Structure formats: C-alpha cells, structure tokens
Amino acid sequence: MGKIIVMTSGKGGVGKTTSSAAFATGLALRGFKTVVIDFDVGLRNLDLVMGCERRVVFDFINVINGEAKLNQALIKDKRVDNLYILPTSQTRDKDALTKEGVERILNELCKEFDYIVCDSPAGIERGALMSLYFADHAIIVTNPEVSSVRDSDRILGVLSAKSRRAEQGMEPVTQQLLLTRYDPERVEKGEMLKVDDVLEILAIPLLGVIPESQAVLRASNIGMPVILDENSNAGQAYLDAVGRFLGEDVEHRFTTVQKKGLFSRLLRRSA
Amino acid sequence: MSIFSFFRSAPKTSAVQAKERLQIVMAHERVGRSGPDYLPMLQQELLAVIAKYVDIDANKVEVKLDRGGDCSTLEVNIELPGRDQIKAPSAVKDAVPSKPANGVAKDEDDDKAVPIKSAASVLTNGGVSKRR
Numbered sequence: 001m002g003k004i005i006v007m008t009s010g011k012g013g014v015g016k017t018t019s020s021a022a023f024a025t026g027l028a029l030r031g032f033k034t035v036v037i038d039f040d041v042g043l044r045n046l047d048l049v050m051g052c053e054r055r056v057v058f059d060f061i062n063v064i065n066g067e068a069k070l071n072q073a074l075i076k077d078k079r080v081d082n083l084y085i086l087p088t089s090q091t092r093d094k095d096a097l098t099k100e101g102v103e104r105i106l107n108e109l110c111k112e113f114d115y116i117v118c119d120s121p122a123g124i125e126r127g128a129l130m131s132l133y134f135a136d137h138a139i140i141v142t143n144p145e146v147s148s149v150r151d152s153d154r155i156l157g158v159l160s161a162k163s164r165r166a167e168q169g170m171e172p173v174t175q176q177l178l179l180t181r182y183d184p185e186r187v188e189k190g191e192m193l194k195v196d197d198v199l200e201i202l203a204i205p206l207l208g209v210i211p212e213s214q215a216v217l218r219a220s221n222i223g224m225p226v227i228l229d230e231n232s233n234a235g236q237a238y239l240d241a242v243g244r245f246l247g248e249d250v251e252h253r254f255t256t257v258q259k260k261g262l263f264s265r266l267l268r269r270s271a
Numbered sequence: 272m273s274i275f276s277f278f279r280s281a282p283k284t285s286a287v288q289a290k291e292r293l294q295i296v297m298a299h300e301r302v303g304r305s306g307p308d309y310l311p312m313l314q315q316e317l318l319a320v321i322a323k324y325v326d327i328d329a330n331k332v333e334v335k336l337d338r339g340g341d342c343s344t345l346e347v348n349i350e351l352p353g354r355d356q357i358k359a360p361s362a363v364k365d366a367v368p369s370k371p372a373n374g375v376a377k378d379e380d381d382d383k384a385v386p387i388k389s390a391a392s393v394l395t396n397g398g399v400s401k402r403r
Contacts, residue, residue: 145289146289146292146293149293150293150296150297150300153297153300153301154300157301187286189284190284190285190286190287191284191285191286192286193286193289193290194286197286197289197290200290201290201293201294201297
C-alpha cells in the first residue's frame, strides 16, 4: 500500500515544485516506485521541471473525468527507473478536482506505487486542499522569511483540521519542515531567520535545509530535478533529506558558512 | 569585536525583529484557529434571554474573548435602549438607566435596575494555547 506525501507551503514560489521533483526522484533513486502528481490545475509546471513537457498527452484531469486510462497519462521518467510523472491540465481550472475523482485515482496509484508525491498549488483553496486531503505525510516547504513562515503555520492548521486523517479521527498526518533557500551568510549577518528560529516558531521536526543555490535554476532550465546534480549543495541536501525521510540518521549540512581555505580562495571556486 | 561593543547593547538585527513579529502575530492567529466556535451561538442565546425582558437591537451586541497569560476574559457588550425608547415589558418594573454603567457585571440581584452595558467575567484560565 503506497504512502501519500504532500509537498505544501501556503505561499507560492518557495520551492514546492522543485522539492516535489527532487524528492520524488530521490525516492525513486532509492528503489521505491514513485509517482509525482501536479495538483496545480491551470498552472502546470511540474512537467517543465521534470523535463517531460513534450511527452504530455493525457493528464490527471482526463483520468479523473474518465477520458483516459491512468496508464495513458502516467509518464515514465527517462533518467530514473521507478519514477513516473502525472501532469495536470493546463486548460481546466481547480474545480475539475473532485474529491471523489482524486480519491479514486490515488487509491489506484496506492496499489501500484510505494510513494505518491503530491505537488500542491499555492494558497489554501480547492487545489491545495485536494492535494493535502488524502495525505499520510506532509512536507512543509518554507523559506526563512516572515510571510512564508506565517503561511506555513496556516497550512499546518489546515492539515490538522481539514485533512482526511483529521476529519476521520485517524492518526494525524505527519508534518516535517523543509527549509529552502537558506543562506548561512545572511543568517550570520543577522539578516535572515535561523533554522532554529523557524523550528521554534513552527514547532515541527526538521526534514532538511536546502541552501540557496544557483544549481536550482540551472537544473530547472534544462528540465532536470536538482537532486540529480550530485555535485551541487542543493542536490546533496535533497539526497540527505530523502534519507532522513526514510528514517536514516543523517547529519544536517550547509547550515553554517563554509569557511573557504586559502587554496580554494586562490582558485576562486564556489559551489 | 572591540572592547566598547561589550558595553553597548547590541541593536536588534532584522532577523531578530522578524522572529519577534512572527511570534506575536502567530500567537494571535493560532488562538483564532483553536479558539472556541461557540461564541456566535452564545451571542444568540444571550440575546434571546435578554430580549425576553428588554427590547434590544441585535446589532448592538458584542461578544469578545480575550486570552491572556493566566486568565482569559469573556466580554459581553449589550447596548440597551435609552429610557425614552423603552416599552417596559411586564417583567421589568423599573426603567433601565438611560446611560448604562460601564463595567463588570455585579452579582447583586437588584430587580430595580436592569443591568448593564458591559459585563465581563473570567471564563477560563487557559493561556495562549499552543497547537501542539
């Protein structure tokens, strides 16, 4: 029976799609059969980030409406075994996501896959609610910045009130924080909230800290999940986070300023 | 770091201010979220009881819950009509003071005067509730 993970944040532009793509790829790299679903109906982008935009024929909404079979809409990743993408519709709107339709598709996917990663749209409206409603695990993507932290808190409230697990009195959705775009240098200068500050405010366990990294833009430019750029800090941080998600004890990296040695300073190399 | 900076109190960095602002605003919002949803019903029922005795305007009733550190207050503000507008119901013999007193509800059961504009009483002693 597959587990449903929702990547959510409330606020837009904090890295949900980047993180969904990276995380799903990371789980597949570990040998788990994984599908990543775009819930951002009308504003689909997961296909671009995953680099499969030209292979989309049918989508999530087609499957919900019975216009296509699930297997026709699922796109198999060409780089990583066990990884599938379920893109969403670019022309419909969020009303196309019915609770019954979403439940039916997720149930079907749960039979076949180990992990189903739901990439939530921003906001707390229908699309976001549908993406988190059936979740077993929630990964809260947050930037160390006031509006993002506040919105994350709001979405935590929604998770603990409006998810299926909450409504049916089941064991609550597990909640973990993924702090993205973290810049240790600015933290050191007192210009950015510390990891510990955000943890104290949100009071949920830390899954990982993804450092601000140029590799993220480079990866999305070419339609590659950044986790496949194993030389980048961000890619390594995502690999670590996947390990932690799977219960491994991985020490946090990239949370402090990397002191550059004389040699690397002379060579002017940067990560 | 110079020796002088030891004596000066360090100015708050913007990150520290961000944290403090977040803590304040979110304490507020979490209360609203976990807060009681009985207030609208309470307001209606209070209104119904008072309306049995006094002719009141439903729009002039305010029910507010303030959560403090050790004690929370439930504040009920009901504006009663002035003396001239009153059609005294049979249950109430004497007139309502036209300028009602502002203050805490008194326990005295003086049937001469219908209290009161503002009543406040301690409701619970829950502090700002933490979600988890």
